Amino acid sequence: xxxxxxxxxxxxxxxxEQRFRLENGLxxxxxxxxxxxxxxxxxxxxxxxxxxxxxRRGLAHLVSHLxxxxxxxxxxxxxxxxxxxxxGFFRRPDTDSRAETIxxxxxxxxxxxxxxxxxxxxxxxxxxxRAEFSEALLEDQRKEVLDEIRDSRxxxxxxxxxxxxxxxxxxxxxxxxxxGLEEDVGSITLEEAxxxxxxxxxxxxxxxxxxxxxxxxxxxxxEKHFAGIPRGSEGLPEPAEEPEEAAGSRTVLRGAPGxxxxxxxxxxxxxxEKAAILLAVHEIRRxxxxxxxxxxxxxxxxxxxxxxxxxxxxxxxSLLLAPGGDAERVVAGVLEVLEDVARLPPNExxxxxxxxxxxxDLLADHALRPRTLARDRDGYLLRLGEAARxxxxxxxxxxxxxTNMADRVDQVTPExxxxxxxxxxxKKRVNILIMRPE
Numbered sequence: 001x002x003x004x005x006x007x008x009x010x011x012x013x014x015x016x017e018q019r020f021r022l023e024n025g026l027x028x029x030x031x032x033x034x035x036x037x038x039x040x041x042x043x044x045x046x047x048x049x050x051x052x053x054x055x056r057r058g059l060a061h062l063v064s065h066l067x068x069x070x071x072x073x074x075x076x077x078x079x080x081x082x083x084x085x086x087x088g089f090f091r092r093p094d095t096d097s098r099a100e101t102i103x104x105x106x107x108x109x110x111x112x113x114x115x116x117x118x119x120x121x122x123x124x125x126x127x128x129x130r131a132e133f134s135e136a137l138l139e140d141q142r143k144e145v146l147d148e149i150r151d152s153r154x155x156x157x158x159x160x161x162x163x164x165x166x167x168x169x170x171x172x173x174x175x176x177x178x179x180g181l182e183e184d185v186g187s188i189t190l191e192e193a194x195x196x197x198x199x200x201x202x203x204x205x206x207x208x209x210x211x212x213x214x215x216x217x218x219x220x221x222x223e224k225h226f227a228g229i230p231r232g233s234e235g236l237p238e239p240a241e242e243p244e245e246a247a248g249s250r251t252v253l254r255g256a257p258g259x260x261x262x263x264x265x266x267x268x269x270x271x272x273e274k275a276a277i278l279l280a281v282h283e284i285r286r287x288x289x290x291x292x293x294x295x296x297x298x299x300x301x302x303x304x305x306x307x308x309x310x311x312x313x314x315x316x317x318s319l320l321l322a323p324g325g326d327a328e329r330v331v332a333g334v335l336e337v338l339e340d341v342a343r344l345p346p347n348e349x350x351x352x353x354x355x356x357x358x359x360x361d362l363l364a365d366h367a368l369r370p371r372t373l374a375r376d377r378d379g380y381l382l383r384l385g386e387a388a389r390x391x392x393x394x395x396x397x398x399x400x401x402x403t404n405m406a407d408r409v410d411q412v413t414p415e416x417x418x419x420x421x422x423x424x425x426x427k428k429r430v431n432i433l434i435m436r437p438e
Contacts, residue, residue: 016031016032017029018030018031018219020219022203022222022223023227023231024203024226024229024230024231025202025204025205025206025231025232026203026204026207026226026229027206027207027208028207028208028209028210028219028222028226029208029209029210029391029392029395030209030210030211030214030218030219031210031211031214031391032214033211033213036213036377036381037113037114037213038089038111038112038113038114038213038381039112039114039116039117039120039210039211039212039213039214040209040210040212040385040387040388040389041120041121041124041208041210042107042108042109042110042207042209042389042391042392043107043127043128043208043392044106044107044206044207044209044389044395045105045106045107045200045201045206046104046200046206046310047060047063047064047101047105047106047196047200047201047205048060048101048103048105048310049102049103049173049174049176049177049178049180050104050172050173051173051200051239052176052180052184055184056184056187056192057173057176057177057180057181057185058180058181058185058188059184059185059188059192059193059196060101061101061106061178061180061185062138062142062180062185062188063106063193063197063201064099064100064101064108065099065141065144066133066137066138066141066193067099067108067127067197068081068099069137069141070127070131070132070133070137071132071134072123072126072127072130072132073126074123074126075123075126077132077137080123080126080127081097083119083123084096084110084112084120085097087112087113087116088110088111088112089111089112089113090111090378090381096110096111096112097110101178102178103173103174103178103308103310103311104308104309104393104397105309105393105396107389107392107393108127109385109388109389111385114212114213114214114215117210117214117215117218117221118221118225121221121224121226122225125225125226127201128201128202128229129201129202129229129230133190133193133194133197134190138188138190142185142186142188145179145180145185146182146185146186149177149179149180149181149182149185150182152179156253156256156257157257157259159255160253160255160259160435161261162177163251163253163433164251164261164316164431165314167249167251167431167433168249168263168265168314168431169265170242170243170246171240171241171242172240172241172242172311172312173239173240174308174312199232200236202230202231202232203229203231203232204231204232205232205236207392207395207396208222208226209389209391209392209395210222210388211384211385211388211391212384239310239311242265245429246265247428247429248427248428248429248431249431249432250431250432251431251432251433251434252433252434252435252436253433253434253435253436254435254436255435255436255437255438256435256437256438257320257321257435257437258320258327258435258436259320259321259433259434260298260317260321260327260330260331260432260433260434260435261316261317261318261319261432261433261434262316262317262331262334262335262430263316263317263430263431263433264314264315264424264426264429264430264431265313265314265424266306266313266314266424267313267424268311268313274307274405274408275405275408275409275411275412275416276416276417276420277315277424278405278409279346279354279355279358279412279417280417281303281304282354282357282358283345283346283350283354283417284303284317284338284425285301285302285303287340288301288317288333289301291333291336293330293332293333294319294330294333294334294337296322296325297321297322297325297329297330297333298319298320298321298322298330299320299321299325300318300319301317301318301320302316302317302318303317303318304316304318309393309396309397310397317334321437327435328434331432331434335427335430338427339427341421342418342422342425345417345418345421346414346417347414348413348414351412351413351414351417354409355409355410355412358406358409359410
């Protein structure tokens with residue numbers, strides 16, 4: 001559920017990356033990967049749930065729906081979206097064109113035959129500067145968003161995670177569900193949606209990434225369609241900063257399946273701490289698998305750092321209970337493991353072993369190699385789209401705050417792991433959520 005973004009690893013067998021910024025502030029990343037005839041295009045905006053105004057939780061999500069289906073200067077309402085789906089590389093709607101609003105950002109992603117690149121750039125430039133929303137479109141998309149919120153509320157796993165995030169964050173809007181709050185979405189006006197779009201969908205808050213079989217004039221096409229869009233003139237408030245120190249919490253819900261979640265507030269993006277936390281998480285995961293009480297009471301166990309671009313993330317231990325499994329015993333077992341890791345952290349030899357394992361996992365999961373294309377064309381091209389999307393994520397997070405994690409894990413020392421264990425994995429700071437079967 002919480003995968004390590006692809007930006008943390010190097011793409012293999014790809015051409016050099018070309019990065020530049022237009023005068024209007026648009027950050028652009030181009031990478032030539034010529035082994036096929038597809039191009040992945042991703043546009044990301046700093047317009048996530050972090051940017052929702054108080055009392056309008058869900059505005060960013062609703063505006064992404066509107067922008068996806070909006071009328072554009074060259075296309076009638078919903079015509080551009082239909083074109084991206086019908087002309088896409090796979091001719092499969094959810095693969096060829098997708099949009100999503102998450103906590104940090106909103107993005108629009110498409111995978112197209114390279115011959116369609118200029119069409120895509122025209123659509124995305126018009127979406128950025130000149131999308132038009134109507135009352136009818138607002139009501140249609142409001143209904144879709146409200147349905148998403150209700151479906152999410154009916155899903156016990158999503159309900160549990162939403163409750164965990166609400167308990168884990170004190171000030172940050174990360175504590176709100178990504179889809180929004182039903183009462184807020186129901187009262188958003190057309191003018192509010194237009195103002196949000198105008199304020200956030202602008203080049204100086206955006207990143208454009210093109211990966212794949214790019215024509216020689218790819219940069220020229222970008223400049224042709226995007227250089228004329230004016231940069232924004234108004235400053236926007238940054239979301240409230242989450243305090244580093246915070247007391248833990250305990251929440252008990254009823255529902256199936258039985259579940260135990262534990263979260264620890266982690267570090268902000270960038271810095272050596274992230275690499276050390278990644279190795280600590282790997283070691284905690286290994287020791288959890290060896291703990292007899294935890295293993296016997298659960299059927300699935302995971303530990304991961306839910307990485308964020310613009311604020312503190314959570315390290316989350318997720319444990320799906322076996323039939324008859326005792327949630328309290330599982331929680332006690334996890335805390336016991338954490339104490340054990342803090343008391344006996346990995347030594348130099350084990351840290352190097354952890355670094356090799358983590359590095360190998362990262363590179364094996366996300367390498368883009370020609371031989372992979374020959375063996376699994378569809379899988380390769382899907383990874384191409386994911387790589388472009390997560391490269392966008394990295395650029396929005398800030399180039400000075402994000403580097404290649406696969407290289408950085410090699411530099412972690414036992415002292416750094418010991419330090420993050422003491423700083424972030426304290427019993428006093430753990431948030432515990434238990435879902436007991438009804």
